[in-house]
Amino acid sequence: MEEGKNNNVSPPFLRINPSKILPLRILEFLLHLLAIGISFSFLSMFLIQYIGSTQIPISSFTPPNSSSLPCFMKSPSPPSLMHDMNETELFWRASMVHLINQYPFPRTKKIAFMFLTKGSLPMEPLWERFFNGHHELYSIYIHSSPSYQHNFTSSSIFYKRKIPSQTVEWGTMSMCDAERRLLANALLDVSNEWFILLSESCIPIQNFSSVYGSLSRSNLSFMGSFDDPRKSGRGRYSLNMRPEIDITQWRKGSQWFEVERRLAVHMISDSIYYQKFKEFCIPPCYADEHYFQTMMSIKFPHLLANRTITWIDWSRGGAHPKTFRKKDIKAKLFEWIREEHGCDLVGGLCFLFARKFAPDTLDPLLQISSQVFGF
Template identity: 90%
Template sequence: MEEGKNNNVSPPFLRINPSKILPLRILQFLLLLLAIGISFSFLSMFMIRYVGSSQITISSFTTPNSSSLPCFMKSPSSPSLMHDMNETELFWRASMVPLINQYPFARTKKIAFMFLTIGSLPMAPLWERFFNGHHKLYSIYIHSSPSYQHNFNSSSVFYKRKIPSQTVEWGTMSMCDAERRLLANALLDVSNEWFILLSESCIPIQNFSSVYESLSRSNLSFMGSFDDPGASGRGRYSWNMRPEVDISQWRKGSQWFEVERRLAVHIISDSIYYRKFKEFCTPSCYVDEHYFQTMMSIQFPHLLANRTLTWVDWSRGGAHPATFGKEDITAKLFEWILEDHGCDLVGGLCFLFARKFAPDALEPLLQISSEVFGF
């Protein structure tokens, strides 16, 4: 062995170039960061899935009252029907129709009772008896003067059932606007299948079960629609209604109707006939007696019974039907109203409701309701 030779010097293949140490450490550092990032991502996914799921809103259709449903497709979770939608948004939302007819949740069909009134509902106590015990099968909507404040207590079925309303003038298109507004608000609840328009002077003359069964077994909507050749029928027609409405298509009927959901959507979605009637069916035309009746007769004649479910007495003559007060309320009056008139309603019932009843008729009506009406 040579003297002074350094025996600790590494062989050439084990020597590390100091200039390559720094890039190697940088690569190791970057790989470490990548590993940490991947680990953190998996951890985050785990936390979201198993820990934070209760904090996340997932759109699903489990029940018509579920808070996960879009607001325009569910039953109101609170009694109040007031909202801040303008009418363009309201009618747009209400006109939405699913292309799949099978609902992805349990749907119990309901009747929407729509009250068109100036102010109070003097027959409310009688209606309370009618609705008692059937809360899952109906909805209530009230359109009254914007300034009128109802004072129903929180236990009433009418509590906070007023919709955003506007002023209505008799004989003008504002009357039909109010009816369309009621339909649009009621259509927001996908459980509503039948829609009944009523006034503050209307009363039920059948019990709730009979009304529900009659509507559910019928495949027709009940809107009076007939050709009246006289002055109060064709005499109100304007030739400006052409070409959308020919005089041979002009119809007249009662304002008070019952329609099923498909027709309700078409009524609130219409723009063609609406413009014609608003412009050319002026107050002396009484648009509420012709607009829906003519439009539905043209578009869906096969779905109409061409009569109303609401009895009214026109036998006394004049521009308005007879009003019944306290002295008129007897069992014989309703025997006469409820007798067989040869109607085609399932179950042999010609009429389910009646009008016009004065406020002072309430007490005698309550006294005979159990015996005569069955509630």
């Protein structure tokens, strides 16, 4: 019986201790993981080597007109200016300042012509003549009533140049909002160096070359800003403007300005003075005559010429300037403007534009434009 029992017992070299099975399986699992890891490492090294060999060298640079550049770096601007950015996004993008002044691509400086209008641009044919042959040196932006649909033909320089607009009420902060909107959209094009605000009743009284040359030679921006002690000046000041704005800093001036790029950035990024004007400058305080004029005079007085380059006839008095009609258009009118107001603040020219011209002045203006304006 004892001998039978021994027949069922395994030899010592075949006996396995159950307590050692689990560690062996763990070791086997870890070895598998190690093998997978090594394989993956070799595969990754191969992929990196392959992909890296297809990359563009860091030292190379894509030309500025390439489709690989961001939209705001392309020149010229895309034909359509409509976008889906809200105003917070728009002003944030437009307020970015390049700390390195040297651009990493060829940049031809342009003038941004910004038209603030309710609807049509009746002087379109005159502006067409003015811009003819200079398409690389300017860009156009239109802020009109949101509901107004322009009927420019596809060959027009104004075709698809309207920006996302909002309703504007005369004399209120909404007027300055529209101006800031124009500036912000124009700032998205890094080629724009000078920014001119115009209306539908403005006309050029110099040819394009003279305008471009005058602005490029000047180191000042042109914005009317003066201390007016009258009721129509200091009389519009509110004590609520303090402490940011003292009455001695309160300024008044023409709405129509020309500023260079660095000042345009500050005009759309300001929040301190903007809030004060939005809350406390309400009619008979007209924000478009005081906001930019006061803010820029406080922050950048040394960069302002304290005058406008858009001639306006205020001689009749009242809240609105004279509107010129068809019968007023004579060569001697513009000769008088040049002789009576000659100065050397803009490269020998005192005024580059003029207003207000009614739609019926278009034909006589076209008749004298070559002789009088040089275009």
